[in-house]
Amino acid sequence: MLSWALTFFVIALIAAVLGxxxxxxxxxxxxxxxxxxxxxxxxxxxxxxxxxGGV
Known part of the structure; x- marks a missing residue:
């Protein structure tokens, strides 16, 4: 799930840079x-x- 969040974050950064x-x-x-x-x-x-009752 964390990898999905990072992937969408990178997509957002690239899209923001490109306008x-x-x-x-x-x-x-x-x-x-x-x-x-x-x-x-x-x-x-x-x-x-x-x-x-585990660890």
């Missing part, structure tokens, strides 16, 4: 959403094993 404002904004928005989903899933993966 494609709409594409850059859309790619940046998608990158933000992917990054937030990644963070949520990462935190959940850290918390759930501890609640189940």
């Amino acid at each position: 494609f404002g709409g594409i850059a904004g859309a790619s940046a928005g998608i990158a933000k959403i992917c990054f937030i989903v990644f963070l949520v899933l990462f935190v959940v993966s850290l918390i759930v094993p501890r609640m189940r």
